[in-house]
Amino acid sequence: MKLQIKKSLLAASLMAAILPVQAEQVIPTGYKVETIKTPQGMEFHVTGLDVDSKNNIYAATRFGDVWRYTPEGQWQKFAEGLHEPTGLLVEDDNHIVVAQKPELTRLSDTDKDGVADEYIRVADGWKFHDNYHEYHFGPVKDKAGNYYGTLNLSHGDPNAFDMGTMGSSGGYRGWAYQVNQQGEFTPYAFGLRSPAGIGISPDDEIFFTDNQGDWVATSTLQLLKKDKFYGHPVSLIDHPDYTPEKIRNTSVEAYDKWREKPVVHIPHVEIANSPGNPEWNTTKGQFGPFEGQIFVGDQTQSNVFRIMLEEIDGVRQGAVINFIDGFQSGNIRVTFDQKGQLWIGQTARGWGAKGSKPYGLQKVVWDGTTPFELQNIQAKADGFRVSFTQPIDAKSIKKKAISAEQWHYNYGSDYGSPKVDLTQIDINSVKQVDDKTIDIKLDATQGYVVMLDFAGLTNKKGSSASSTKVYYTLNKKPN
Amino acid sequence: MISYIKGYFGAVLGLLLITFTSFASESIDQQVQTLLNEPAAIASGKQSYGIYCAACHAKDLSGAVGFNLKDSVWLHGDSASDVFNNISNGFSQAGMPGFGAMLNEQQRKEIVAFIFSKREGLANVEYEIYQPSQYPNYSFSDLDRATPAKQGRADNNLVNFELAETKEYAIVVTADLYAPKDKASMLFAKPGPFSQFEVLIDGEPVKMQGGWDRFWPLKKGFQKLVFKMMLPEAPYHELTQTNPDLRVMTPDEAINFFPVSTKAESIINQLEHNIIADKTVLVQRKKIAELPAYSISVGFPKKINYAFNTKNCSLVGLWKGDFLNVGPNVIGRGKSSSLPIGNWVFKSPQVLGTNDEALCAFNKYQTGEQPKFYFSLNSVELSLTTLKATSTSLTFEYQVINPNGKKSLNIQLPALESGQLTVLANGQNINPKAIDLTQVKAFTVTVSGV
Numbered sequence: 001m002k003l004q005i006k007k008s009l010l011a012a013s014l015m016a017a018i019l020p021v022q023a024e025q026v027i028p029t030g031y032k033v034e035t036i037k038t039p040q041g042m043e044f045h046v047t048g049l050d051v052d053s054k055n056n057i058y059a060a061t062r063f064g065d066v067w068r069y070t071p072e073g074q075w076q077k078f079a080e081g082l083h084e085p086t087g088l089l090v091e092d093d094n095h096i097v098v099a100q101k102p103e104l105t106r107l108s109d110t111d112k113d114g115v116a117d118e119y120i121r122v123a124d125g126w127k128f129h130d131n132y133h134e135y136h137f138g139p140v141k142d143k144a145g146n147y148y149g150t151l152n153l154s155h156g157d158p159n160a161f162d163m164g165t166m167g168s169s170g171g172y173r174g175w176a177y178q179v180n181q182q183g184e185f186t187p188y189a190f191g192l193r194s195p196a197g198i199g200i201s202p203d204d205e206i207f208f209t210d211n212q213g214d215w216v217a218t219s220t221l222q223l224l225k226k227d228k229f230y231g232h233p234v235s236l237i238d239h240p241d242y243t244p245e246k247i248r249n250t251s252v253e254a255y256d257k258w259r260e261k262p263v264v265h266i267p268h269v270e271i272a273n274s275p276g277n278p279e280w281n282t283t284k285g286q287f288g289p290f291e292g293q294i295f296v297g298d299q300t301q302s303n304v305f306r307i308m309l310e311e312i313d314g315v316r317q318g319a320v321i322n323f324i325d326g327f328q329s330g331n332i333r334v335t336f337d338q339k340g341q342l343w344i345g346q347t348a349r350g351w352g353a354k355g356s357k358p359y360g361l362q363k364v365v366w367d368g369t370t371p372f373e374l375q376n377i378q379a380k381a382d383g384f385r386v387s388f389t390q391p392i393d394a395k396s397i398k399k400k401a402i403s404a405e406q407w408h409y410n411y412g413s414d415y416g417s418p419k420v421d422l423t424q425i426d427i428n429s430v431k432q433v434d435d436k437t438i439d440i441k442l443d444a445t446q447g448y449v450v451m452l453d454f455a456g457l458t459n460k461k462g463s464s465a466s467s468t469k470v471y472y473t474l475n476k477k478p479n
Numbered sequence: 480m481i482s483y484i485k486g487y488f489g490a491v492l493g494l495l496l497i498t499f500t501s502f503a504s505e506s507i508d509q510q511v512q513t514l515l516n517e518p519a520a521i522a523s524g525k526q527s528y529g530i531y532c533a534a535c536h537a538k539d540l541s542g543a544v545g546f547n548l549k550d551s552v553w554l555h556g557d558s559a560s561d562v563f564n565n566i567s568n569g570f571s572q573a574g575m576p577g578f579g580a581m582l583n584e585q586q587r588k589e590i591v592a593f594i595f596s597k598r599e600g601l602a603n604v605e606y607e608i609y610q611p612s613q614y615p616n617y618s619f620s621d622l623d624r625a626t627p628a629k630q631g632r633a634d635n636n637l638v639n640f641e642l643a644e645t646k647e648y649a650i651v652v653t654a655d656l657y658a659p660k661d662k663a664s665m666l667f668a669k670p671g672p673f674s675q676f677e678v679l680i681d682g683e684p685v686k687m688q689g690g691w692d693r694f695w696p697l698k699k700g701f702q703k704l705v706f707k708m709m710l711p712e713a714p715y716h717e718l719t720q721t722n723p724d725l726r727v728m729t730p731d732e733a734i735n736f737f738p739v740s741t742k743a744e745s746i747i748n749q750l751e752h753n754i755i756a757d758k759t760v761l762v763q764r765k766k767i768a769e770l771p772a773y774s775i776s777v778g779f780p781k782k783i784n785y786a787f788n789t790k791n792c793s794l795v796g797l798w799k800g801d802f803l804n805v806g807p808n809v810i811g812r813g814k815s816s817s818l819p820i821g822n823w824v825f826k827s828p829q830v831l832g833t834n835d836e837a838l839c840a841f842n843k844y845q846t847g848e849q850p851k852f853y854f855s856l857n858s859v860e861l862s863l864t865t866l867k868a869t870s871t872s873l874t875f876e877y878q879v880i881n882p883n884g885k886k887s888l889n890i891q892l893p894a895l896e897s898g899q900l901t902v903l904a905n906g907q908n909i910n911p912k913a914i915d916l917t918q919v920k921a922f923t924v925t926v927s928g929v
Contacts (some may be wrong), residue, residue: 043809061810062813064763064765080763081761082764084809102764102772104787118843118845119843119844119846120842120843121789121841121843124773129767129772129773130731132732132766132814154733157729158730167688349810349811349812349813350813362869
């Protein structure tokens with residue numbers, strides 16, 4: 001979640017973002033969205049979500065409860081009285097770890113009656129100043145047993161150090177942290193803004209999303225690395241080499257050189273305004289043809305989108321494409337259950353969402369039908385290789401079927417960046433590689449986001465994909 | 480109790496009425512104004528208030544059986560002479576005795592001065608409304624030459640922007656503003672985009688701050704407010720508020736002191752989500768007004784509650800009453816603090832334990848009918864739970880789990896608003912400043928008579 005409005009002049013564009021013209025729902029064939037009935041009378045803003053080995057779903061609510069949803073469809077309250085948790089991890093069937101604002105807490109059911117009776121401090125090595133925006137996201141746990149979380153900057157805290165919008169009163173706001181098995185807290189990386197989602201890949205790498213705003217041109221997916229700077233200078237007040245003066249006097253160029261570049265830019269409004277946690281699809285095909293890809297929900301756009309990653313000469317990059325939109329509320333948490341169904345935790349309180357409901361829980365279920373959708377995209381020296389989930393109709397494979405444009409973003413203290421140097425790119429050629437794959441030749445620029453729209457491509461039945469615009473962050477052009 | 484008082488006081492009421500109508504009301508207003516500058520008079524008024532009024536109007540004047548006496552809502556008149564007469568005559572129908580016979584004139588004036596010294600909110604609210612044709616340049620200086628299309632005095636001490644009745648208007652409000660005396664505050668508005676403002680405090684322009692939300696720092700205590708707002712030229716943005724939320728808050732938006740506009744009043748009234756520990760003991764971790772961050776609140780069905788803080792491993796508050804209104808902390812963005820319901824027995828910086836965070840290492844708590852906190856103070860491993868809760872007392876028990884080689888422990892006691900403290904080990908009173916850990920494995924601290 002993040003601050004959406006800074007200057008009044010932004011309001012007009014904001015409304016355009018929240019209230020678009022009603023369009024048809026984007027949803028691939030074979031997928032459907034189901035709504036789960038949440039406990040009666042509860043304000044069920046789901047901001048933490050995970051599943052145990054018996055396929056019980058655990059949901060943490062912003063109100064401060066943790067609920068269990070059994071495979072039989074029953075709700076049971078597991079814990080209560082937490083301070084606005086925004087993350088939940090099932091460690092094993094008796095231990096849940098929640099990220100609440102002041103603390104990373106293990107909830108333990110010692111007498112095995114199904115309700116937590118011990119609330120154990122795992123870590124609180126950062127500072128919480130009772131500011132509403134000091135969210136605490138996470139945790140994820142790596143194979144060595146370390147926990148990771150992210151700490152939001154504050155907003156509207158009169159005592160905070162700020163540079164216009166988001167602030168910090170110190171204590172590692174705008175940092176990611178690590179806590180090892182011995183409970184030692186280590187400030188891990190800095191320069192984060194509103195890092196509302198953290199996730200871990202099957203290869204034990206940690207990624208987080210950050211929300212568009214000051215110093216974040218458009219929302220991002222970033223790879224978390226120790227001691228790295230991710231671009232928001234306010235967090236540097238906890239860095240031993242910095243003072244407020246030095247932070248203010250350091251040039252944007254110097255920060256730009258220092259910062260980690262996003263692995264994937266997530267275009268504002270088109271894909272997301274306030275992305276949540278990245279969740280890897282390791283369902284072994286239970287969720288359809290998108291195995292190994294990352295699924296992320298967006299709180300403002302009420303959609304779920306997909307991310308595909310690759311590495312070129314050691315440089316991480318990838319692409320983002322919309323998956324399903326039109327969810328009932330703001331999607332902030334996603335998790336796959338044991339059956340390969342994608343659960344979506346939702347809230348719209350305090351921040352508008354396209355979906356009209358204030359809160360809720362939905363899930364996406366696949367019925368086994370393979371849709372015609374983009375399967376993957378890879379950068380090539382002279383363009384992109386794009387594959388699909390079904391054979392492409394050879395007749396539709398022509399230059400006219402595809403259009404492309406590219407742009408980049410400004411880095412700086414402004415609240416978000418427009419598309420800079422937005423230009424159409426000529427499609428030089430489109431060539432079939434196999435029945436599901438094509439090579440698109442075009443001249444894209446390194447450092448730009450390239451949008452390919454393949455609206456003219458169809459399967460053998462003449463249907464086009466439900467999402468036809470894919471956005472590739474070309475950090476490194478292959479040689 | 481109430482009917483007894485009514486009977487007793489009813490008899491003298493007629494006499495009092497005659498006596499008090501002969502007072503010149505200006506002189507009472509002036510006399511109270513003078514007393515407001517005399518700390519001794521206010522202290523004496525506070526004492527009388529505590530004895531005669533607090534039972535019905537709450538110690539902090541926030542109201543119970545009787546009305547709230549520190550806000551800007553005065554059903555029976557808000558001048559010093561009105562309040563003086565109301566105290567003297569009472570409202571026998573509604574259950575408030577007259578105090579004209581029981582308290583002398585000076586005592587009653589001191590009580591009025593004390594009440595006024597606590598006053599928060601607006602008084603003497605006057606407004607002028609202008610139509611767009613009167614300000615062709617959309618500038619406040621246009622208003623200097625214009626005659627208001629509408630003007631008057633607000634009868635409920637709130638600004639009602641809906642009086643304008645037209646979509647586009649400019650308004651100039653003048654009012655007496657009583658800000659909190661002991662806390663910094665700001666005038667806060669949610670006007671949406673493009674409206675223009677000018678705010679004067681005691682005749683001096685105040686710089687507007689904020690971006691989307693607007694705010695203006697206030698002085699402490701009494702001040703004269705001029706608030707001018709001019710809506711943009713129509714058609715304007717749909718988020719522009721013709722009836723904006725205008726209120727007085729702490730600069731960190733944690734506490735709503737009082738509404739300034741009728742819109743704010745209705746919003747603040749909706750910020751209610753009470754958690755009442757009526758059936759079982761409840762534990763809630765929320766942002767609590769007037770308590771430090773990291774406080775965990777525990778509420779008992781006996782309507783007594785305390786808060787434990789995980790950064791100083793100490794009790795940082797104890798209050799009587801229903802548990803918590805968490806509404807301000809869980810509605811909207813949840814910027815403001817949950818409000819303890821009832822009256823403080825003590826609150827931070829008063830502590831049971833220590834204010835030295837460096838001594839504290841918090842471990843965990845257990846829920847249930849006797850929530851138990853585990854922590855170390857100065858390396859001494861301890862647990863803290865409640866042995867007994869009644870409507871007027873709480874008995875806490877500390878157990879020494881492991882002294883870790885320490886020979887003694889120092890537990891600081893809080894100063895209480897009411898009641899007393901007893902510290903016992905093995906049935907004996909002990910000195911909490913030097914608890915002998917070679918002898919003491921457990922000790923209790925009882926707060927009673929609250």
